[in-house]
Amino acid sequence: MTGAVFxxxxxxxxxxxVPLAHLSLELGHLYMEDFEAGPARLREHFAEVRIWxxxxxxxxxxxxxxxxxxxxxxxxxxxxxxxxxxxxVPMVLAEAERAGLVIDYLARESACxxxxxxxxxxxxxxxxxxxxxPGSHGSRPPVSxxxxxxxxxxxxxxxxxxxxxxKGWQPPxxxxxxxxxxxxxxxxxxxRDGRRLWxxxxxxxxxxxxxxxxxxxxxxxxxxxxxxxxxDFPQDWDRLPPLVRLTDTAAAFSAYRTCxxxxxxxxxxxxxxxxxxxxxxxxxGALRQVAERSAAEGMPVPAAVAQRAGYVFYExxxxxxxxxxx
Amino acid sequence: xxxxxxxxxxTVLACxxxxxxxxxxxxxxxxxxxxxxxxxxxxxxxxxxxxxxxxALSPEVLTGVDCRLPTAxxxxxxxxxxxxxxxxxxxGRLLQATACFSLPAAGPDTRRPWGQxxxxxxxxxxxxxxxxxxxxxxVLRGAGRGELDLGMISEGLLAQVRRHxxxxxxxxFKSGPTRLRWVAxxxxxGERAALVNFTxxxxxxxxxxxxxxxDVPASxxxxxxxxxxxxxxxxxxxxHLLDNSRLGAADGPSAVGALYPVVVHLLHLWMPRAHVDxxxxxxxxxxxxxxxxxxxxxNLSRRxxxxxxxxxxxxxxQALGTR
Numbered sequence: 001m002t003g004a005v006f007x008x009x010x011x012x013x014x015x016x017x018v019p020l021a022h023l024s025l026e027l028g029h030l031y032m033e034d035f036e037a038g039p040a041r042l043r044e045h046f047a048e049v050r051i052w053x054x055x056x057x058x059x060x061x062x063x064x065x066x067x068x069x070x071x072x073x074x075x076x077x078x079x080x081x082x083x084x085x086x087x088x089v090p091m092v093l094a095e096a097e098r099a100g101l102v103i104d105y106l107a108r109e110s111a112c113x114x115x116x117x118x119x120x121x122x123x124x125x126x127x128x129x130x131x132x133x134p135g136s137h138g139s140r141p142p143v144s145x146x147x148x149x150x151x152x153x154x155x156x157x158x159x160x161x162x163x164x165x166x167k168g169w170q171p172p173x174x175x176x177x178x179x180x181x182x183x184x185x186x187x188x189x190x191x192r193d194g195r196r197l198w199x200x201x202x203x204x205x206x207x208x209x210x211x212x213x214x215x216x217x218x219x220x221x222x223x224x225x226x227x228x229x230x231x232d233f234p235q236d237w238d239r240l241p242p243l244v245r246l247t248d249t250a251a252a253f254s255a256y257r258t259c260x261x262x263x264x265x266x267x268x269x270x271x272x273x274x275x276x277x278x279x280x281x282x283x284x285g286a287l288r289q290v291a292e293r294s295a296a297e298g299m300p301v302p303a304a305v306a307q308r309a310g311y312v313f314y315e316x317x318x319x320x321x322x323x324x325x326x
Numbered sequence: 327x328x329x330x331x332x333x334x335x336x337t338v339l340a341c342x343x344x345x346x347x348x349x350x351x352x353x354x355x356x357x358x359x360x361x362x363x364x365x366x367x368x369x370x371x372x373x374x375x376x377x378x379x380x381x382a383l384s385p386e387v388l389t390g391v392d393c394r395l396p397t398a399x400x401x402x403x404x405x406x407x408x409x410x411x412x413x414x415x416x417x418g419r420l421l422q423a424t425a426c427f428s429l430p431a432a433g434p435d436t437r438r439p440w441g442q443x444x445x446x447x448x449x450x451x452x453x454x455x456x457x458x459x460x461x462x463x464x465v466l467r468g469a470g471r472g473e474l475d476l477g478m479i480s481e482g483l484l485a486q487v488r489r490h491x492x493x494x495x496x497x498x499f500k501s502g503p504t505r506l507r508w509v510a511x512x513x514x515x516g517e518r519a520a521l522v523n524f525t526x527x528x529x530x531x532x533x534x535x536x537x538x539x540x541d542v543p544a545s546x547x548x549x550x551x552x553x554x555x556x557x558x559x560x561x562x563x564x565x566h567l568l569d570n571s572r573l574g575a576a577d578g579p580s581a582v583g584a585l586y587p588v589v590v591h592l593l594h595l596w597m598p599r600a601h602v603d604x605x606x607x608x609x610x611x612x613x614x615x616x617x618x619x620x621x622x623x624x625n626l627s628r629r630x631x632x633x634x635x636x637x638x639x640x641x642x643x644q645a646l647g648t649r
Contacts, residue, residue: 011375011383123369129408131440132390137472138409138425138479175392176439217369278441281388281408283369287445304441 015285018221019252020293021068023060024211025053026260027101029074032082039091044317046099049261052312053101056259063299070251072105077237078113085233085240104249105225111242112203118217120206121198129281133175150185151175151275186272201272208273208309213254213290214282225253256294256301257308264313277306335430339458340510340544341465342426343476344555345484347503350495355418363490364413379597384413388447389479395452396473398463405474407443407450411483414552417595421487422556424548425479429456448544462509466533477505499587501563504530506555510538510547521609532558546603553602557619560595564588564626582637585630596623
């Protein structure tokens, strides 16, 4: 009810807004194998990334004379735990600086699963609305219970004719196919010892939503950056806040658009991320805020969320790509 | 019809279906339990309003559809988009589920990327021009085979809520569910909303036609129709219980036993327009004029109270104790 004298706060829905930059630029994503390859590998990585980061900044400058760009870096502490923040973070920052790059925000990958005791990944699963293949008239379950999400109809399982006739193989069908299908089926999670293990693409989709300022919990912002002023980083990943601000940048962590710089072996993962984003019903209040504010700044965002995420895929620098594919 | 293809395209028709039933629980739920029951999403709160009656409203969930729209004249129009569904619980006792969507006058001839539909929840776009009359009539008639089925979606949500472990799946008395199908014709902003028709059909089916100004959201129409459906269910159910108790003929403890649940569980639920958008509150006036919903309710309650009073005079206390 609006405009009434009497109000009950528990009866209203409110979505708090978050500060927004123009662009969130991800400078890298560190896995254990990268770390094990030593500082030289990071050095090569940042030297390559520097070139593309400059190109992305030049591109952003076409939209705005004074683009607000924040940079971020993600460390995997979810699939494998390695090293310690005290050892790793200074090394990453030093190698970035050597290449002339500044990392404003550092996040832990496990923050995309649970951050500040809020189950972000779980919440996003409740928001999945599968793209309906033609003929869907309301009988499909609204949320995937299988842990898989596809971009079309799967090949029917086995011979299922009641009359016993054996049916031949039928191809899967991409719903939005142009002439021919490119069918994709993405595993969102697996169960191990009764515990749910989120897949890399699913956590990366949550990460994109966070960077796009579209995540809320009961109307409140989540994954709010904690300022890190000290020089000594903790010995344990759990003692590092899920998202830390490392500089005094004025540019907010979340932004209208994202750009992610990645070696080309991540292409399939990010394609899966787009598939997930394309079937996620994000918080309507947050969506409206981003649309209105970006339009007011003369840089309206694309309507579809997946279209707001840009990428640069590059060839892994000299001799390191083989190590990464193991 | 300008800019129908744009992002903020105008809609010309909104439609929905409400299912109303008694919550399968011996005890009515309090606000906390109601919030737990209707928490369809982890990150969106259940809206709780305690005055003037306890009303809990779930977050909205979406169902993707790509199928023929229900049409009364058999015209085949494909629609693609999302249907919103939500559940409501009143006084921890009456459970409702609504599925609804809106339609623009026309849509593109091809299916667009799914993400573009998701950013406009509750909108179903027709391929080409929408046959407005035929679709409205089709929705009120109910979906045919393979047509967009609001009843199936609302029933699905109702079934999901009823399966909640919080419920003991026992009912304090027998009652039937009702269905209310509604369509709202969009009118220019600023015009006054109107109730065009309210029909009580057989088999627990009710149909409602509204005129809804563009500046009033479809969710407000859904709220009004939930309110109408709830009060219609109360009238229907209490009337039915009274009929079965053979109030005129029976006497003694059996009649009291039949009326007991009405007094305990239902009499205090009558609260028209309690949670209706102020822009639509006046639509109740038409129904109060004729047939006079509240008049009928007062009459029913008076009969019950009189009956129980008589019983109390005639029979010693042990009769009331037997429920």
